[in-house]
Amino acid sequence: MIRSVLVANRGEIARRVFRTARRLGIATVAVYSEADASAPHVREADQAVLIGPAAARESYLVGEKIIAAALETGAEAIHPGYGFLSENAEFAEAVVAAGLVWIGPPPAAIRAMGLKDAAKALMQQAGVPVTPGYLGEDQSLDRLQAEADRTGYPVLIKAVAGGGGKGMRKVEAAGDFAAALASCQREAKAAFGDDRVLIEKYVTRPRHIEVQVFGDSHGQVVHLFERDCSLQRRHQKVIEEAPAPGMSPEARAAVTDAAIKAARAVNYVGAGTVEFIADASEGLKPDRIWFMEMxxxxxxxxxVTEMVTGVDLVEWQFRVASGEALPLAQDQIKLSGHALEARLYAENSASGFLPSIGVLEHFRLPGDIRVDSAVEEGDEVSPFYDPMIAKLIAHAPTREGASDRLAQACAEVEVWPVKTNAGFLARCLDHPAFIAGDVDTGFIGAHQDDLAQPQGPSDEALAVAAAAALGDQEGPASPWRDLTGFRLNAAPETRVRLFLDGEPILAALPEGDVEADVLMTEDEVVVFEAGEAYAFAIRPPVADLGESAGDGQILSPMPGKVVSVSVAVGDKVARGQLILTLEAMKMEHGLTAPFDGEVEALLVSAGDQVSEGVSLARLQAAE
Known part of the structure; x- marks a missing residue:
């Protein structure tokens, strides 16, 4: 067995790998950027090495620094986690060349599956069904446009070297193709250093089904059943579950057999996932499921796979990388119950899912389910990395039981002042269509109005806020300063004036007992309810004497990089028209015109780094 491991990653996955390593008696080494100097994964490792500045391209993406850290600390192996260099064949080769153990598949397998066009061609040869589209070398606009027209709209443009939802665009009509292609290529170039794309037929009711596979160096390959990852937003997975709802034995046999064929075609060793797209218009049919990527x-x-199989996949990774055979044969791997995972992101669903950054002054996650967290209370969410801060995982004998348990867990999340999508997750899990298993990758878009916006605080939440505010005004020794789960009984006729989102509101004190979670700050009462954090100001808001977006200012919602400017000074623009695109936390965010008007000034150019709240452009409203 490997005796020491360096995890070439950060956050939640580094902590996850360390957890299994400690159980197996394997010494751990962390690497970290300057932005992560006090991060939990650094604190928890036996040793930690600084590898560079905050930007990933100067730290976590520099393979030479990571290998040097492994050699310096005497680490025997490198585990790449996911993202960053985990699917970089050159890095894997360099690790092996340095005399270290690579805890991942052979570099040849990474390379074979790393380019989507070549991988699909290989799968066709192996007898694995693939979606119709274009995989050619000619990357000219004319050729790609012609192939999209031939395939038939809607089509999906996908980066050849893509992953994680990056470099992917759905195109509904021929006239939209050129602009979507340019955006896709730009994002792919920035994320992967490769702007080549392929074209796929877009399935109108797609479900994202994937199969966990595992191979060893003794020629064995097994699957650990399937997962359904159909609940997505902007091609990023939000909620995943195992097994897939509505999966018949025939469809399961077809998809798992195809996954085994795919893994054997590249002599796969280690943990991998074969992803399929299924046409769910008539349920899951064995002949309507196609290979997408590996x-x-x-x-x-x-x-979720670990929960329904009882297998520690990281332990299997360590054992296989040490030369051991797989611990279980295919007929020994059994399904037990149902599991769901929700990704907790630092983002504001009510504001277009914009990422949220800052210090986690208050951070409470549920304690009765599995929680894989990247952060703890007092840590800072920075703008440099992915906004996922935790994963909440629930398991139960039935899908209904697991879903109910996870929905309740999401509703119990308390985070302040950083915004999270906890309320959004709870609403997804509670939606009648989701409960019925009627999901596809368009689920969130189809129910956007129901899911993105919270319903607002309940009468009970208002009553708790009123009582807390009234108590706070009694003096510095007030018992309401920092309360959790308190009970109270007050006169019903009392009203307290508070301000929510700048608007005045009269909140009545409760007539009877009320339980709620409350956090008192210097000027606000924060009430946590159904995964949301409602901040009630005690005093009237001070008028903003500066200019605002309503006055035509386009302000930066977060620190980031301007990747493109879509207009020029003097251009006429319509409300909702794209003005510029900002890249932050690994995603592109389009900033649009708040009204019809004319571009009066452009204050930034493509490539500029900007801080939060700065003015990027100014518009003059149309008369």
């Missing part, structure tokens, strides 16, 4: 690493959603 992820040659551990997946973010691997915990």
């Amino acid at each position: 992820n040659t690493r551990l997946q973010v959603e691997h915990p």
Whole structure:
């Protein structure tokens, strides 16, 4: 067995690997950027090495620094986690060349599956069904446009070297193709250093089904059943589950057999995931499931597979990398119950899912389910990395039981002042269509109005806020300063004036007993309810004497990089028209015109780094 391991990653996955390593008696080494100097994964490792500045391209993406850290600390092996260098064949080769153990598949397998066009061609040869589209070398606009027209709209443009939802665009009509292609290529170039794309037929009712596979160096390959990852937003998975709802024995046999064929075609060793797209217009049919891609690493959603099989996939990774055979044969791997995972992101669903950054002054996650967290209370969510801060995983004998348990867990999340999508997750899990298993990758978009916006605080939440505010005004020794789960009984006729989102509100004190979670700050009462954090100001808001977006200012919602400017000074623009695109936390965010008007000034150019709240452009409203 490997005796020491360096995890070439950060956050939740580094902590996850360390957890199994400690159980197996394997010494751990962390690497970290300057932005992560006090991060939990650094604190928890036996040793930690600084590898560079905050930007990933100067730290976590520099393979030479990571290998040097392994050699310096005497680490025997490198585990790449997911993302960053986990599917970089050149890095894997360099690790092996340095005399270290690579905890991942052979570099040849990574390379074979790393380019989507070549991988699909290989799968066709292996007898694995693939979706119709274009995989050619000619990357000219004319050729790609012609192939999209031939395939028939809607089509999906996908980066050849893509992953994680990056470099992917759905195109509804021929006239939209050129702009979507340019955006896709730009994002792919920035994320992967490769702007080549392929074209696929877009399935109108797609479900994302993936199969966990595992191979060893003794020629054995097994599957650990399937996961359904259909609940997505902007091609990023939000909620995953195992097994897939509505999966018949015939469809399961077809998809798992295809996954085994795919793994054997590249002599796969280690943990991997074969991803399929299924046409769910008539349920899951064995002949309507097609290969999409293979992820040659551990997946973010691997915990749901662990929960329904009882297997520690990271332990299997360590054992296989040490030369051992797989611990179980295929007929020994059994399904037990149902598991769901929700990805808790630092983002504001009510504001277009914009990422949220800052210090986690208050951070409470549920304690009765599995929680794989990247952060703890007092840590800072920075703008440099992915906004996922935790994964919440629930398991139960039935899908209904697991879903109910996870919905309740999401509703119990308390985070302040950083915004999270906890309320959004709870609403997804409670939606009648989701409960019925009627999901596809368009689920969130189809129910956006129901899911993105919270319903607002309940009468009970208002009553708790009123009581807390009234108590706070009694003096500095007030018992309401920092309360959790208190009970109270007050006169019903009392009203307290508070301000929510700048608007005045009269909140009545409760007539009877009320339980709620409350956090008192210097100027606000924060009430946590159904995964949301409602901040009630005690005093009237001070008028903003500066200019605002309503006055035509386009402000940066977060620190980031301007990747493109879509207008020029003097251009006429319509409300909702794209003005510029900002890249932050590994995603592109389009900033649009708040009204019809004219571009009066452009204050930034493509390539500029900007801080939060700065003015990027100014518009003059149309008369």
